[in-house]
Amino acid sequence: MKSFKEYLLDRQKVKKQSPDPAEADSLMRQASARLADLLALPLMENNASFRFEAAYESVREAIQSFMALEGFKPYSHEAIVAYAAEKKICNEREAITLDRYREKRNDINYRGQNIILEEAKQIILFAKELVAKLKKKFEQQRKR
Secondary structure, three states: OHHHHHHOOOOOOOEEOOOOOHHHHHHHHHHHHHHHHHHHHOOOOHHHHHHHHHHHHHHHHHHHHHHHOOOOEEOOOHHHHHHHHHHOOHHHHHHHHHHHHHHHOOOOOHHHHHHHOOHHHHHHHHHHHHHHHHHHHOOOOOOO
């Protein structure tokens, strides 16, 4: 995985802008709402790929909220994962898992790959735990 600084040097992957607390708050609210919606929906073999994508998106939005606080606008999911790892938003295990899920999400979107029920269950549990942790960390950071 490239370092976040490498993505920042490539202006097509990440742009530096003014910090945007309103966007950050909105992204975190959206991540939480998306996850709550996902948890209320039935999970079956025929919708596992859709649920997988929703779980991934909730984590991506939560991490991107931290980026908005610092004034970063990502145009690459890889850059978001690199940011999370480098800034210790996620621990190393979580970042590696998220990167693996990023690749699977790309396979769903760009190669038409299907996800089995067990994979969807795993990412939903991952998203539930990580978004809760990130939301708490975000709220603490916003109070400072």
